Amino acid sequence: MTSPKLIQGYEVVIGFETHTQLQTNSKIFSRASTAFGAEPNTQACAVDLALPGTLPVMNREAVQCAIKLGLALGSHIAPRSVFARKNYFYPDLPKGYQISQFEIPVVQGGEVSFFVGDQKKTVRLVRAHLEEDAGKSVHEGLHGHSGIDLNRAGTPLLEIVTEPDMGSSDEAVAYAKELHKIVTWIGICDGNMQEGSFRCDANVSVRKPGQPLGTRREIKNLNSFRFMQQAIDFEIRWQIEQIEDGHAIQQATVLFDPDTGETRAMRTKEDSADYRYFPDPDLPPLCISEQWVEQTRALMPELPRKMAERFVADYGLPEYDATTLTHSPAMGAYFEAAAKASGQPKLASNWVMGEFSRRMNAEELSIDQAVKKIRSSDLAVIIKQIVDGQISSSGAKTLFAHVWERGLQFIAPEGIGSVIDDLGLRQMNDTGALEKIVDEVIAANPDNVAQFKAGKDKAFNALVGQVMKASKGKANPAQVNELLKARLA
Amino acid sequence: MTQPLHDLTVAELATRLKARDVSAEEVARHFLARSQTAADLGAYLAMDEEATLAQARAADALLAAGNAPALAGVPIAHKDIFVTRDFATTAGSKMLADYRSPFDATVVRRLGVGAPGQTGGAGMVTLGKLNCDEFAMGSANENSAYGVVKNPWDTARVPGGSSGGSAAAVAARLTPAATGTDTGGSIRQPASFCGITGIKPTYGRASRYGMVAFASSLDQAGPMARTAEDCALLLSAMCGPDLDRDSTSLDVPAEDFTRGLSGDLTGLRIGLPTEFFGDGLDADVRAAIDAALAELRQLGATVVDISLPRTRLAIPVYYVLAAAEASSNLSRFDGVKFGFRAPDYTDLEDMYKKTRSQGFGDEVQRRIMTGTYVLSHGYYDAYYLQAQKVRRLIAQDFQQAFTQCDVIAGPVAPSVAWGLGAHGDDPLADYLADIYTLPASLAGLPGMSVPAGFGAAGMPVGLQLIGNYLQEGRLLNVAHRLQQATDWHQRKPNGI
Numbered sequence: 001m002t003s004p005k006l007i008q009g010y011e012v013v014i015g016f017e018t019h020t021q022l023q024t025n026s027k028i029f030s031r032a033s034t035a036f037g038a039e040p041n042t043q044a045c046a047v048d049l050a051l052p053g054t055l056p057v058m059n060r061e062a063v064q065c066a067i068k069l070g071l072a073l074g075s076h077i078a079p080r081s082v083f084a085r086k087n088y089f090y091p092d093l094p095k096g097y098q099i100s101q102f103e104i105p106v107v108q109g110g111e112v113s114f115f116v117g118d119q120k121k122t123v124r125l126v127r128a129h130l131e132e133d134a135g136k137s138v139h140e141g142l143h144g145h146s147g148i149d150l151n152r153a154g155t156p157l158l159e160i161v162t163e164p165d166m167g168s169s170d171e172a173v174a175y176a177k178e179l180h181k182i183v184t185w186i187g188i189c190d191g192n193m194q195e196g197s198f199r200c201d202a203n204v205s206v207r208k209p210g211q212p213l214g215t216r217r218e219i220k221n222l223n224s225f226r227f228m229q230q231a232i233d234f235e236i237r238w239q240i241e242q243i244e245d246g247h248a249i250q251q252a253t254v255l256f257d258p259d260t261g262e263t264r265a266m267r268t269k270e271d272s273a274d275y276r277y278f279p280d281p282d283l284p285p286l287c288i289s290e291q292w293v294e295q296t297r298a299l300m301p302e303l304p305r306k307m308a309e310r311f312v313a314d315y316g317l318p319e320y321d322a323t324t325l326t327h328s329p330a331m332g333a334y335f336e337a338a339a340k341a342s343g344q345p346k347l348a349s350n351w352v353m354g355e356f357s358r359r360m361n362a363e364e365l366s367i368d369q370a371v372k373k374i375r376s377s378d379l380a381v382i383i384k385q386i387v388d389g390q391i392s393s394s395g396a397k398t399l400f401a402h403v404w405e406r407g408l409q410f411i412a413p414e415g416i417g418s419v420i421d422d423l424g425l426r427q428m429n430d431t432g433a434l435e436k437i438v439d440e441v442i443a444a445n446p447d448n449v450a451q452f453k454a455g456k457d458k459a460f461n462a463l464v465g466q467v468m469k470a471s472k473g474k475a476n477p478a479q480v481n482e483l484l485k486a487r488l489a
Numbered sequence: 490m491t492q493p494l495h496d497l498t499v500a501e502l503a504t505r506l507k508a509r510d511v512s513a514e515e516v517a518r519h520f521l522a523r524s525q526t527a528a529d530l531g532a533y534l535a536m537d538e539e540a541t542l543a544q545a546r547a548a549d550a551l552l553a554a555g556n557a558p559a560l561a562g563v564p565i566a567h568k569d570i571f572v573t574r575d576f577a578t579t580a581g582s583k584m585l586a587d588y589r590s591p592f593d594a595t596v597v598r599r600l601g602v603g604a605p606g607q608t609g610g611a612g613m614v615t616l617g618k619l620n621c622d623e624f625a626m627g628s629a630n631e632n633s634a635y636g637v638v639k640n641p642w643d644t645a646r647v648p649g650g651s652s653g654g655s656a657a658a659v660a661a662r663l664t665p666a667a668t669g670t671d672t673g674g675s676i677r678q679p680a681s682f683c684g685i686t687g688i689k690p691t692y693g694r695a696s697r698y699g700m701v702a703f704a705s706s707l708d709q710a711g712p713m714a715r716t717a718e719d720c721a722l723l724l725s726a727m728c729g730p731d732l733d734r735d736s737t738s739l740d741v742p743a744e745d746f747t748r749g750l751s752g753d754l755t756g757l758r759i760g761l762p763t764e765f766f767g768d769g770l771d772a773d774v775r776a777a778i779d780a781a782l783a784e785l786r787q788l789g790a791t792v793v794d795i796s797l798p799r800t801r802l803a804i805p806v807y808y809v810l811a812a813a814e815a816s817s818n819l820s821r822f823d824g825v826k827f828g829f830r831a832p833d834y835t836d837l838e839d840m841y842k843k844t845r846s847q848g849f850g851d852e853v854q855r856r857i858m859t860g861t862y863v864l865s866h867g868y869y870d871a872y873y874l875q876a877q878k879v880r881r882l883i884a885q886d887f888q889q890a891f892t893q894c895d896v897i898a899g900p901v902a903p904s905v906a907w908g909l910g911a912h913g914d915d916p917l918a919d920y921l922a923d924i925y926t927l928p929a930s931l932a933g934l935p936g937m938s939v940p941a942g943f944g945a946a947g948m949p950v951g952l953q954l955i956g957n958y959l960q961e962g963r964l965l966n967v968a969h970r971l972q973q974a975t976d977w978h979q980r981k982p983n984g985i
Contacts, residue, residue: 046591050821052580053572053594053699055735085817087864089841096820148825276864278873281705281814283736 005168010206010240013213014172014232015164016123018179019157020189021133021197022065028132028156029056029099036195040138040149048154050094055282062156065188066106066130067288067296069158072186072303073125075110077293083130083283086275091148092135100159101129102277106286107158113305114178115323116171123175124163130286131157158188164203164213169232173225176200185304185329193223200228204235206243214239215249219256219263231256235263307332315345324353330367334376341380344387351379355400373404381416389476390417395425428474431483434467437475438483441466452488460484494519495662499563499719502665506552506562513552513562517545517614520564524616524663531638532658533566536617540575544614547602551612560722561602561612566664568655569618570625571597571710572699576615580701581623581633581651584822584829584848594699595731596668596710600723611726616664620654623850624819625670625703627651628678628919629912632852637909640683641982642948646906649679650919655713656683661985666714666723670700671936672707673807674901674926680713680938681901681951686968686978687713688720690961692933693739695724696731702818704811705737707930715978717939717968721746724961741959749962750969755789757967760894764800765925771904777942777950778900781971785898788970795890795897799883803927804920806883808856809863809876810931815853816860822848855916884932887957896967897955900925901938905948929955939968940977949977 005012027034030047047054070077084102107128114121135150160179166172180198184191191198200222205214219235222228234256239249254263302310308322311332317325325335335352339345356379360370382399385391391399402423420426428434441463442449448466451459467480494516497505505511521541524533548562572578572590579585593601603609622632630638630653638653640646641661648657652669656679659667669676671689680687688711695710702708712723729743759782766775782792824830824844831843849857863872890897902922912918929936934955941952952971956964972978 049826051572051590051827052578052585052588052701052821053590053592055698055702055737057733057736087817087820089820089823091823091825091837094821094826096823097817274866276817276861276866276869278813278817278864278869281737282702 006209007168007206007236008240008244009208010236010243011209012167012236013164013205013207013216014166014168015203015216016160016162016166016172016175017201017203018160018176019133019199019201020160020183022062022156022158022188023190024059024061024065024156026059026061027154028059028062028130030154032154034155038151040147040151042151044135044150044153048094048150050096056099056280058283058286059156062130063106063286063288064296065156066128066158067293068186068188068300069128069160069183070107070110071293071297071300072182073107073110073112073128075125075128076108077288078104078106078108079288079290080104081106081129081286081288083280083286084277085280086277088273088275090134091146092137092150092153094135094150094153098132098134099280099283100131105129106288112162112175112178112182114174115319116174118319121171121174123165126161126163128158128160131159133157164205164216169229169236172202172232173229176228177225181304181327186301196223199223202228202232202235204232204239205249206236206239214243215251217249217252217254217263217265219254220266222256227256227258230258230261231263234261238263301329304332311335315339315349317345317349321346321349321353325349328367330371334367334371337376338379338383341377342383342387344383347383347386348379351383351400355397359404373407374400378403378407385416385420389427391420391425392427392473392477394473395420395427398423398425424474426474427476428471431479434471434475434479435483437467437470438480438487441470442484442487449488460488495523495665497665498716499560499665499714499722500716502563503560503722506548507557509552513545513548513614514542516562517541517564517616520616520664524658527661527663529639530641530644530657530661530663531636532619532654532661532663533616534569534579534581534618534620534635534654535576537576541614541616544575544602547609548612548614551602558610558612560600560726563613563666564616564664565600565613565666565668565723566616566619566655566658567597567668568621568652568670570621570670570701570703571668572701573597573615573618576618578618578701579635580625581621581635582849582853583634585701586634586829588828590699592699595696595734596727597699599729600668600726619652619658619667622651622653622675623853624701624815625651625672625675625708626815626852626856628674628922629907630654630657630679631909631912632850634850639909640906640948641985642684643906643946646908646948647682647911649682649902649906651675651679652687652713653679656680656685656687659683659685659713659715660982662981666712666719668710668727669713670703670708670710671926671930672704672709672811673930674923676711676713677901677926677936677938677951677953678923681953682906682949684940684949684951684977684980684982685713685715686717686720686937686939686972687711688724688937688961688964689930689935690724690728691739691935691958693737694728694741694935694959694961696729696735696738698731698734698738702814704814705818706814707807707811709930717965717972718747718750720937721750721965721969724965744962746962746965749966751973752966752970753789754785754967754970757785757790757896758894759785759790759792760795760890760897761792762795762797762800762890762897762899764797765899769903769921769924770900771944773944774900774902774904774950777944778898778952781939781941781952781975782898784971784974785967788974790967793894795893797883797886797890797897797928799879799886800924800928802879803883803931804924806876806879807923807927807931808859808920809872810880812856812860813864813873814860816857816864819849819853819857824848852916880931883928887928887932887934887955891957896960896963899953899955901951901953902926905944905946905950925953934958935961935964937964937968939971940975940980941971942977943980949980
């Protein structure tokens, strides 16, 4: 655990509730489709509309998603969990209650570990429970009336609740990013924050060190990491100011307004509802057999943290590289293939994190699109050319760009040499020619030679630069170093 | 001598239809005409001659094709708590006036002939929808928004509730059979009051899909007819797993309940719960029950005294749990999406309040209020949770009793049908009348009412039979043997 960072003498305490929309084909209790963006009320069946006589039937796929999350986070997967009704009236809630889990959730405990800078941080989970989403109210284009779109009603959600283990907005955002990575990694959520597939509520409070927990305010529906950071920072400053001004914090639910960068209260605890939870008599307890858990475990991909640890152990990568490369399963797999094919893991790591990522981001490509631009085997070929001294690092960048644009698969493998020649990138490995250039540079720069001999290293670098320039960048810098040192010794 | 069609049982009608002595359309027309003359009973709510005749012609086509299902062409009417595509469904409430369901309840589908493009079931023809207490809440059928139903034996008396329309229609020969639902006794008690036979199967045996929900953990569909044999025929068609639509449906295959009807009763142990024969029981009801038990002894059964010590607690437990579930189940009737909406309101909150105040009747509002209260923060443990615990104990009492006997017998209700309006503004009087039916409901056990004689003023009395889980066949066997030995079930109300 990192020691808490104090802000104006206050300790910050943050807990998270994250609603992840599960990637199932049909809704959690009906057979209607969950696809996003359809015409209003075209993806709501009699069950979603709560027509008289309809009953919920559990979607096995949604349960499978919950088991996967539990396995990914080291949680206890309850062999028997219970669905409850959360009763309240709202026009977009067709039954007048939401089916959720209350006392006995399906996923219990577990943790999420991640790095904030180079500090390892672990956040404990309280639970993750299955529930259905509500519909939404539509106010635009209805001539002063309100409409209800129930396409989203019954969409399966897994609500993931943490202990109040985060001590800063940086930690909170890092947690949210890590969780986002995990749920998309294991394929239970598409992670689309704009469409609301992954939305967070942050519970924020502040206290003087050693004091009991302060009163928390809950920031609802944070749907971008940037807003998350802004909202939490604003909320922390606001709460500290209130306390410093002698005001007590009222428990409240607040919304973040991205236009003003401020949070404002939706409702206070005084008017908080009594949801009258009770076990849903339409749904028997959810029973998950040990066998089902084990079958699911066999389907699980290697998780990002495990993969990162393996990259450190197997390829000697720094922790930073390993974490960056395990941003997605595709990225990790791409690196690993390039590392194996080239036999140069660190170089492969540098290239994937560097040139590859830079171009992918600049062109706004997905990893799947980017790996088609330059296959891992192509990258390995380029890396080998560097190691073999055929091209310099800067020459390799030019070659990389060339392959990215055209695709190496269109060039015969043995033809890489001719591409290097065509592009004029081949390093000068002819010692005789290089010696000649070195001699010429020494002759032409007596001042630098004198300074070097007087002990100034900078002068040596200037000489190297001159040689490189004279060779039009094709000299092997290591060789230049060696030759210069020998001549000036 | 040919009997009029309306005096035939389901079994007899099925035979005549199969033999092509009569067409399904003729039978349907006969019952439709007959129900016109009995409109003052208040049994039927929705009728649609065209829809009924279309179904009858479909049944005739099946019969003509020679591979018709068991009950093809036999008429039936459904309690208005089952949703139907061909007829409006109101659940006895103003809240659902003119409501049309886009689908048929599973029970309706399984019994029915099947709409075009829809798979049918037993091939029965729907005559219409039958009056019931609003959302099945009541013990006298006096809580329907569409008026009371009268008891055919004495039209100044109630038919019992909440399947009062079903019981009255069968007793008055307006239909050979009807569906009912039983939450706390709503098949057994009206069957008893109207002198017909009705069975509530084990909870989960018949699908709840398409039943307008009252109390989900108790609601159960069952048949109401004049004989045990007819109930067996109907029950065989109604039951069976419906796991894709109803998660509480039992994964137990449907069985042919007619097969064991004539089984020998020698050695059968009938348990009489002491608690069912105490002070609250009217003497004339007791006398009729005793006479029926004497018949069963004649048939070889033995009688043993047993105890169901928590019977007394069934009433408070039921009225806590049923109300709690109802308060939640009925929250979908908010005026937003379907059904009644108050005509004038100022804002959303006001719309909810006025819609629900104007759309629900007094008894429904009373139970919603009770249910909301017992689930509220701070009261949940004291009422709801406590009631759940006692419910489990009540079920244990039965399991203990079934170590001493095979079937439990007793009265259905403490009295015969009372006068219309007799309980006036005293809902507790209605609640107390459920004392003998509630325990089996809470335990989820099958129970039935069989005509067992007549009490004061010639009103029918039913014998209640309660079986262990999935023992419907045994109950029907006892009832059938009793009906072979007696003629109580064949008596007709005056003028019918």
